[in-house]
Amino acid sequence: AQKVTQAQTEISVVEKEDVTLDCVYETRDTTYYLFWYKQPPSGELVFLIRRNSFDEQNEISGRYSWNFQKSTSSFNFTITASQVVDSAVYFCALMTTDSWGKFQFGAGTQVVVTP
Amino acid sequence: NAGVTQTPKFRVLKTGQSMTLLCAQDMNHEYMYWYRQDPGMGLRLIHYSVGEGTTAKGEVPDGYNVSRLKKQNFLLGLESAAPSQTSVYFCASSYGGREGQSEQFFGPGTRLTVL
Numbered sequence: 001a002q003k004v005t006q007a008q009t010e011i012s013v014v015e016k017e018d019v020t021l022d023c024v025y026e027t028r029d030t031t032y033y034l035f036w037y038k039q040p041p042s043g044e045l046v047f048l049i050r051r052n053s054f055d056e057q058n059e060i061s062g063r064y065s066w067n068f069q070k071s072t073s074s075f076n077f078t079i080t081a082s083q084v085v086d087s088a089v090y091f092c093a094l095m096t097t098d099s100w101g102k103f104q105f106g107a108g109t110q111v112v113v114t115p
Numbered sequence: 116n117a118g119v120t121q122t123p124k125f126r127v128l129k130t131g132q133s134m135t136l137l138c139a140q141d142m143n144h145e146y147m148y149w150y151r152q153d154p155g156m157g158l159r160l161i162h163y164s165v166g167e168g169t170t171a172k173g174e175v176p177d178g179y180n181v182s183r184l185k186k187q188n189f190l191l192g193l194e195s196a197a198p199s200q201t202s203v204y205f206c207a208s209s210y211g212g213r214e215g216q217s218e219q220f221f222g223p224g225t226r227l228t229v230l
Contacts, residue, residue: 009155033216045158045205045221052216091157095216101146101165101209102173103219105157 002027004094006106013082013113021077021109023092029053034068034075035093035103045091051075082113116141119222121206127228128196136191136225138206145211147189148173148219149181151202158205164189165211196229203227 003026013019025034036048049059051068059066063080079086089110093103122137138147145166150158150173160173162181170181178200180192189208193200203226207219 004157006157035218037221043203043224045207047218047220050216050218097216101211101216101219102148102160102163103158105159107155107157 002094002096002099002104004092004104004106006092006109008109009107010110010112013111015083015113015115016081019079019082019086019111019113021079021090021092021111023075023077023106025073025075025092025094027094027096029096029098032094032096035095036066036075036077037091037093038088039091039108040085040088048077048090079111082111084113084115087111087113118142119206119208119220121204121222121225123225124223125226127230128193129230130197132196133192133194134196134227135193136204136206136227138189138191138208138222139187140189140206140208140220141187142208142210142220143186144208144220145186146209146219147183148207148209149179149189149191150205150207151175151200152205152224153202161191161204196227198229201227201229 005024032053038046089108091108092106119140148163149161164183167186206222209219210217
């Protein structure tokens with residue numbers, strides 16, 4: 001069975017602080033994909049990144065960075081120098097190759113950035 | 116391109132009433148999904164489709180039916196609405212890929228309240 005755990009329900013930071021969102025996953029499959037989505041207050045879900053299980057390279061995109069560690073089954077997301085516009089709910093999701101594109105989402109982490 | 120659109124955006128039903136939510140995508144995607152989002156529970160898959168004319172059950176299918184008569188449309192039906200179906204419903208679509216691994220694109224959501 002697949003499972004995604006986002007243990008942090010809500011994180012509050014002051015603007016310019018860094019914030020790291022944890023994502024721990026469980027799967028027995030050796031080939032799988034991990035995703036992060038952002039859901040701002042407007043409600044839509046925005047795709048941020050996809051990573052496959054064979055690529056453990058960390059990724060940086062502007063102020064966003066992702067740390068994938070298979071040894072700890074984690075795919076953590078860091079926002080550097082946070083801004084008010086980063087306030088949103090962030091979801092981590094897992095997809096395995098035998099699931100026909102079905103995602104298993106975590107419960108989400110609410111990030112609140114105050115000026 | 117409009118991407119993924121959902122109709123209606125809001126709806127209030129009385130217990131026992133029926134309704135159909137419409138999802139349309141103009142990206143020629145093979146895969147389509149219906150999720151519900153409830154506080155603290157992330158997104159849970161209701162039904163999905165891997166191609167025109169096909170449908171399959173997700174994690175929480177009870178009380179819902181779906182149809183995919185045209186590739187671009189995916190309909191979600193509630194035959195006899197219950198208060199437990201009060202939720203925000205999201206439709207998503209994806210290219211699929213060889214292993215179904217492509218990212219999903221989401222519609223804006225439908226907020227449904229069942230009294």
